[in-house]
Amino acid sequence: MHQNSNVSINERYQRGWEKLREIDGEAGEKVIAALADIAPDFARYLIEFPFGDIYSRPQLDLKSREVAVVAALTALGNATPQLKVHIEAALNVGCTREEVTEVIMQMAVYAGFPAALNGLFAAKEVFAALDA
Amino acid sequence: MHQNSNVSINERYQRGWEKLREIDGEAGEKVIAALADIAPDFARYLIEFPFGDIYSRPQLDLKSREVAVVAALTALGNATPQLKVHIEAALNVGCTREEVTEVIMQMAVYAGFPAALNGLFAAKEVFAALDA
Amino acid sequence: MHQNSNVSINERYQRGWEKLREIDGEAGEKVIAALADIAPDFARYLIEFPFGDIYSRPQLDLKSREVAVVAALTALGNATPQLKVHIEAALNVGCTREEVTEVIMQMAVYAGFPAALNGLFAAKEVFAALDA
Amino acid sequence: MHQNSNVSINERYQRGWEKLREIDGEAGEKVIAALADIAPDFARYLIEFPFGDIYSRPQLDLKSREVAVVAALTALGNATPQLKVHIEAALNVGCTREEVTEVIMQMAVYAGFPAALNGLFAAKEVFAALDA
Amino acid sequence: MHQNSNVSINERYQRGWEKLREIDGEAGEKVIAALADIAPDFARYLIEFPFGDIYSRPQLDLKSREVAVVAALTALGNATPQLKVHIEAALNVGCTREEVTEVIMQMAVYAGFPAALNGLFAAKEVFAALDA
Amino acid sequence: MHQNSNVSINERYQRGWEKLREIDGEAGEKVIAALADIAPDFARYLIEFPFGDIYSRPQLDLKSREVAVVAALTALGNATPQLKVHIEAALNVGCTREEVTEVIMQMAVYAGFPAALNGLFAAKEVFAALDA
Numbered sequence: 001m002h003q004n005s006n007v008s009i010n011e012r013y014q015r016g017w018e019k020l021r022e023i024d025g026e027a028g029e030k031v032i033a034a035l036a037d038i039a040p041d042f043a044r045y046l047i048e049f050p051f052g053d054i055y056s057r058p059q060l061d062l063k064s065r066e067v068a069v070v071a072a073l074t075a076l077g078n079a080t081p082q083l084k085v086h087i088e089a090a091l092n093v094g095c096t097r098e099e100v101t102e103v104i105m106q107m108a109v110y111a112g113f114p115a116a117l118n119g120l121f122a123a124k125e126v127f128a129a130l131d132a
Numbered sequence: 133m134h135q136n137s138n139v140s141i142n143e144r145y146q147r148g149w150e151k152l153r154e155i156d157g158e159a160g161e162k163v164i165a166a167l168a169d170i171a172p173d174f175a176r177y178l179i180e181f182p183f184g185d186i187y188s189r190p191q192l193d194l195k196s197r198e199v200a201v202v203a204a205l206t207a208l209g210n211a212t213p214q215l216k217v218h219i220e221a222a223l224n225v226g227c228t229r230e231e232v233t234e235v236i237m238q239m240a241v242y243a244g245f246p247a248a249l250n251g252l253f254a255a256k257e258v259f260a261a262l263d264a
Numbered sequence: 265m266h267q268n269s270n271v272s273i274n275e276r277y278q279r280g281w282e283k284l285r286e287i288d289g290e291a292g293e294k295v296i297a298a299l300a301d302i303a304p305d306f307a308r309y310l311i312e313f314p315f316g317d318i319y320s321r322p323q324l325d326l327k328s329r330e331v332a333v334v335a336a337l338t339a340l341g342n343a344t345p346q347l348k349v350h351i352e353a354a355l356n357v358g359c360t361r362e363e364v365t366e367v368i369m370q371m372a373v374y375a376g377f378p379a380a381l382n383g384l385f386a387a388k389e390v391f392a393a394l395d396a
Numbered sequence: 397m398h399q400n401s402n403v404s405i406n407e408r409y410q411r412g413w414e415k416l417r418e419i420d421g422e423a424g425e426k427v428i429a430a431l432a433d434i435a436p437d438f439a440r441y442l443i444e445f446p447f448g449d450i451y452s453r454p455q456l457d458l459k460s461r462e463v464a465v466v467a468a469l470t471a472l473g474n475a476t477p478q479l480k481v482h483i484e485a486a487l488n489v490g491c492t493r494e495e496v497t498e499v500i501m502q503m504a505v506y507a508g509f510p511a512a513l514n515g516l517f518a519a520k521e522v523f524a525a526l527d528a
Numbered sequence: 529m530h531q532n533s534n535v536s537i538n539e540r541y542q543r544g545w546e547k548l549r550e551i552d553g554e555a556g557e558k559v560i561a562a563l564a565d566i567a568p569d570f571a572r573y574l575i576e577f578p579f580g581d582i583y584s585r586p587q588l589d590l591k592s593r594e595v596a597v598v599a600a601l602t603a604l605g606n607a608t609p610q611l612k613v614h615i616e617a618a619l620n621v622g623c624t625r626e627e628v629t630e631v632i633m634q635m636a637v638y639a640g641f642p643a644a645l646n647g648l649f650a651a652k653e654v655f656a657a658l659d660a
Numbered sequence: 661m662h663q664n665s666n667v668s669i670n671e672r673y674q675r676g677w678e679k680l681r682e683i684d685g686e687a688g689e690k691v692i693a694a695l696a697d698i699a700p701d702f703a704r705y706l707i708e709f710p711f712g713d714i715y716s717r718p719q720l721d722l723k724s725r726e727v728a729v730v731a732a733l734t735a736l737g738n739a740t741p742q743l744k745v746h747i748e749a750a751l752n753v754g755c756t757r758e759e760v761t762e763v764i765m766q767m768a769v770y771a772g773f774p775a776a777l778n779g780l781f782a783a784k785e786v787f788a789a790l791d792a
């Protein structure tokens with residue numbers, strides 16, 4: 001039911017890279033590029049484990065996965081750049097702006113109003129950048 | 133598109149109470165009961181704001197809302213009782229055990245392996261209790 | 265002893281709006297305005313629940329409430345804009361600058377020196393803006 | 397205005413020990429005793445810095461200090477034993493049970509409902525133990 | 529300088545398994561076993577990424593790696609079971625009990641006294657279990 | 661084995677000041693200076709407790725202490741200015757850039773990829789400033 005564990009390491013990297021581009025688009029590629037001179041191995045791990053392993057699993061659709069990430073990063077409140085990447089990713093995989101906004105608002109219940117407010121203002125910036 | 137803001141306070145409480153029972157079932161009622169002697173007003177707020185306001189909004193389906201909560205509480209890692217309530221709530225509103233497990237696993241990427249492990253062990257307890 | 269639960273929703277909103285202005289002043293109004301185009305319902309919830317419900321309760325004086333918020337937001341360390349709003353709010357409801365500074369310093373014991381340092385530098389900015 | 401920095405180290409320790417007993421009572425002494433075989437120096441630091449330095453400062457009354465700690469530990473949500481010690485400490489220095497409950501409830505706004513719920517249940521246990 | 533990326537997936541898993549046993553010993557094997565019926569794929573990822581990839585890198589000695597983990601988990605304060613596994617792991621790779629205690633004490637500066645206290649009490653339990 | 665507790669307060673301050681300069685260099689002195697007009701007593705405590713007490717203890721070498729701090733601040737993710745100071749401090753006391761990078765990368769396992777990414781980008785800035 002999950003990806004074949006006999007797949008070669010190159011296939012895993014390739015699968016991760018394609019999944020990263022499908023979900024995060026240009027924003028994901030920029031993160032990878034920014035790691036090149038400080039921690040190139042970490043760029044490889046980022047492609048292989050989150051994208052080659054986790055996001056490639058068919059047990060959960062990508063839309064639900066992005067709902068989960070937007071919720072978690074809003075609640076944690078200490079990773080704004082990654083939250084912005086995933087607000088855009090949520091739109092890339094089929095969430096509407098209204099759904100993304102709704103997930104962030106809901107976090108007021110679980111992580112407090114400041115976390116939700118900061119998430120909403122991050123979404124506002126992402127939406128404005130897309131409209132520009 | 134959202135609930136009518138002219139609704140009376142009693143309707144808001146009533147709507148929240150029904151939503152709480154639909155989502156959290158008996159586990160939710162127990163939380164409310166446990167608040168009776170220490171903070172009865174807080175029980176009322178809990179029914180009114182999260183359930184009467186937020187969960188009653190039609191902009192996001194309940195399944196996505198529970199994916200969001202399970203993700204956030206797994207990532208925060210400091211609210212195990214509430215995480216268990218919402219693992220069961222996710223099943224109540226249509227998530228499969230496999231989907232819930234998958235959301236928790238994904239949190240390894242955003243909040244680390246310990247958070248995901250503790251979430252998985254919480255799910256294991258909830259599933260075992262349901263099977264018993 | 266607490267607000268009458270038979271109050272109409274409009275009264276609750278009105279009471280919240282007045283409390284928001286009393287506590288947060290212009291800074292609070294700006295937050296509400298900034299939500300208008302992304303999540304107007306959330307602006308309403310923010311007025312209704314925190315201010316119309318919680319801050320309107322007579323069981324705790326506003327000065328103690330602001331001590332509590334400044335402490336919590338300093339300790340959490342991931343909501344600087346809201347911390348600044350509440351440092352100013354603490355002054356609005358009667359705390360001295362010295363008391364606010366003291367609450368933040370105390371957080372070194374409970375959340376570490378970095379959290380306290382970042383809180384102190386936030387206070388320094390707020391005090392400087394007020395003096396300008 | 398603050399404690400004389402020429403005070404000797406023994407006076408600082410002594411002052412801290414008396415302040416610890418005034419605020420935390422027996423619960424504080426138990427924490428110190430529990431450290432004896434694992435980290436006795438840490439017990440000394442705990443007496444000297446938080447109690448000998450911070451809590452001995454006259455710039456903020458002890459009641460406000462305990463409001464601040466109860467708020468912060470409720471919001472952080474990962475230090476239940478210390479939260480319980482300070483719920484009792486808040487009562488020791490003059491807060492009513494209602495005020496303590498109110499501070500914890502307010503944290504729903506800043507750290508979410510699960511944090512507030514867990515704080516309220518901690519308070520319930522402390523109050524029950526005091527009544528027994 | 530780092531592990532050969534042409535290594536096959538089976539070698540990566542094997543390398544991870546051996547590293548897990550070297551560092552975490554029996555406690556690590558128990559975690560893997562506990563995942564068998566809820567999330568066996570997650571057990572595989574846990575072996576492959578943290579142990580097969582990260583801990584197998586020669587750029588940092590295992591003693592420093594365990595100092596880093598004990599520090600981080602003490603500071604986060606929401607993963608006590610994993611902190612205990614790594615307190616024991618630190619001893620397994622050559623830290624003394626005094627060094628482990630010292631790392632935890634130091635966290636009072638960066639995450640507050642409650643986090644450090646809870647870490648010290650976790651260490652006390654681990655040391656007592658080893659002595660029994 | 662630890663510092664003599666009969667040392668006078670002036671010696672403790674002096675020892676702390678020298679330790680602060682040894683570890684944090686100019687960056688540490690700037691923090692102290694920035695506190696002068698808002699909380700001069702806090703500057704004194706910062707010198708006395710973390711540096712005069714904790715960092716002056718001989719039970720753990722300074723290199724291990726900085727590994728611990730870089731790990732903890734990366735994992736907490738809400739104290740970037742202090743993380744940068746300690747990335748530089750780690751280099752000051754003998755860590756290589758590669759070791760610092762490695763500690764930060766490892767935090768992906770314990771606090772998630774966003775925390776590690778933000779830590780790596782902080783390190784990139786520190787290294788670039790040192791090279792300029």
